[in-house]
Amino acid sequence: MKTLKIPEATIMRLSVYSRYLAEIDRKGIITISSGDIAEGVGVSPAQVRKDLAYFGEFGIRGVGYNVKDLHRNILRILGLSNEWSMCLVGLGNLGLALSTYRGFKERGFSITSIFDNDPGKIGMLIDGVEVMPVDRIEEVVSERQTQIGAITVPAVSAQMIADKLVKSGVKAILNFAPVVLNVPPEVELRNVDLSVNLEVLTFNLGGKMA
Amino acid sequence: MKTLKIPEATIMRLSVYSRYLAEIDRKGIITISSGDIAEGVGVSPAQVRKDLAYFGEFGIRGVGYNVKDLHRNILRILGLSNEWSMCLVGLGNLGLALSTYRGFKERGFSITSIFDNDPGKIGMLIDGVEVMPVDRIEEVVSERQTQIGAITVPAVSAQMIADKLVKSGVKAILNFAPVVLNVPPEVELRNVDLSVNLEVLTFNLGGKMA
Numbered sequence: 001m002k003t004l005k006i007p008e009a010t011i012m013r014l015s016v017y018s019r020y021l022a023e024i025d026r027k028g029i030i031t032i033s034s035g036d037i038a039e040g041v042g043v044s045p046a047q048v049r050k051d052l053a054y055f056g057e058f059g060i061r062g063v064g065y066n067v068k069d070l071h072r073n074i075l076r077i078l079g080l081s082n083e084w085s086m087c088l089v090g091l092g093n094l095g096l097a098l099s100t101y102r103g104f105k106e107r108g109f110s111i112t113s114i115f116d117n118d119p120g121k122i123g124m125l126i127d128g129v130e131v132m133p134v135d136r137i138e139e140v141v142s143e144r145q146t147q148i149g150a151i152t153v154p155a156v157s158a159q160m161i162a163d164k165l166v167k168s169g170v171k172a173i174l175n176f177a178p179v180v181l182n183v184p185p186e187v188e189l190r191n192v193d194l195s196v197n198l199e200v201l202t203f204n205l206g207g208k209m210a
Numbered sequence: 211m212k213t214l215k216i217p218e219a220t221i222m223r224l225s226v227y228s229r230y231l232a233e234i235d236r237k238g239i240i241t242i243s244s245g246d247i248a249e250g251v252g253v254s255p256a257q258v259r260k261d262l263a264y265f266g267e268f269g270i271r272g273v274g275y276n277v278k279d280l281h282r283n284i285l286r287i288l289g290l291s292n293e294w295s296m297c298l299v300g301l302g303n304l305g306l307a308l309s310t311y312r313g314f315k316e317r318g319f320s321i322t323s324i325f326d327n328d329p330g331k332i333g334m335l336i337d338g339v340e341v342m343p344v345d346r347i348e349e350v351v352s353e354r355q356t357q358i359g360a361i362t363v364p365a366v367s368a369q370m371i372a373d374k375l376v377k378s379g380v381k382a383i384l385n386f387a388p389v390v391l392n393v394p395p396e397v398e399l400r401n402v403d404l405s406v407n408l409e410v411l412t413f414n415l416g417g418k419m420a
Contacts, residue, residue: 008410009219015409016401019388040390079412086408093310097303103388103405148411172411178313180230180250188414189252191226192407195313197400198296199225200218201358201382202289204398 010051014074016041017048021071033064084109087146087170089161090153091116091124091131094176098150099126109148113140134161141168148172155179220261224284226251227258231281243274294319297356297380299371300363301326301334301341304386308360309336319358323350344371351378358382365389 149165158177359375368387382398
């Protein structure tokens with residue numbers, strides 16, 4: 001069912017829909033319309049229908065969607081029926097924030113190892129996970145068959161860390177360092193720049209204030 | 211020039227292009243092709259041209275773009291020719307990471323006040339900014355004419371904080387709490403969910419492994 005044509009914005013909205021469906025499901029609601037989903041997450045009903053239509057027919061005309069089924073289907077599409085194992089490299093403020101972020105575990109992402117080079121941090125336990133030195137990445141990540149590596153080190157060290165993660169066999173890298181990384185094409189790379197979110201805001205403000 | 215039809219993904223890519231152009235400009239390079247920009251940031255040359263075309267004609271056919279001009283134009287489009295004043299509410303790990311994030315200042319976003327309710331944190335100085343109690347938000351934010359509020363408190367308190375920020379007159383809210391907030395339509399709201407980025411990765415992995 002998946003094709004390369006699905007816009008990333010659709011994937012990001014599916015992620016938002018699924019969180020909303022989880023909330024609705026907890027309230028015991030059985031069926032929901034695209035209009036209700038749209039209102040709940042702040043997009044248009046047509047957008048909801050278009051996003052879902054990429055993946056098949058989930059709803060029944062005039063009745064709506066079964067909440068549990070739609071939720072389960074979206075989680076499957078997003079690859080969240082599995083548990084994902086993740087390592088985190090760089091335990092600064094951002095690394096600490098991510099390693100204790102409840103949202104990850106709720107969505108099936110477990111942080112199974114944490115690396116840093118600060119002797120004051122090595123040996124610390126973060127939610128039961130021991131902080132290890134960076135030179136153990138290759139050994140530990142490949143042994144534990146970790147699929148995803150998150151990089152929260154300073155820009156200057158990020159490529160070196162990415163190289164180690166690639167050698168360890170991770171399938172995907174989530175990079176928070178403000179630098180363009182080179183990884184082989186078989187490794188999925190996603191850069192997260194926290195300022196980008198602010199800039200979408202200021203762009204929108206410009207439009208409103210003009 | 212701005213219309214409501216510009217996709218958010220274009221705005222996010224402009225933000226990425228501008229960072230790359232800043233880097234190229236520092237290296238003393240005068241002109242650049244859409245192909246070079248595309249390679250530098252990892253998108254297709256056609257995408258670069260399409261994104262820039264929303265805002266007019268910046269390049270010269272066969273010559274490319276003047277790096278400084280294009281950079282300046284993109285910053286203007288993104289609303290970054292101005293300085294933006296921002297307050298941050300909630301000094302947990304994520305709040306601490308954001309309040310010391312260099313990327314914000316580089317892009318013209320200054321954190322001018324920080325609020326938290328923990329007596330152990332009130333009075334602390336973070337990069338020269340004093341941490342104040344949450345009940346001073348309305349007074350301080352309106353007095354300093356802060357335009358943007360960043361919310362990094364737990365989900366349960368986020369709406370209460372958003373209400374305070376709205377009353378203080380902020381124009382935009384960047385919400386990191388995993389909850390849907392209600393704000394009046396004149397206030398720009400943007401939700402940042404750190405798991406969404408992971409889910410785009412796992413969706414893409416699903417496609418590759420299938």
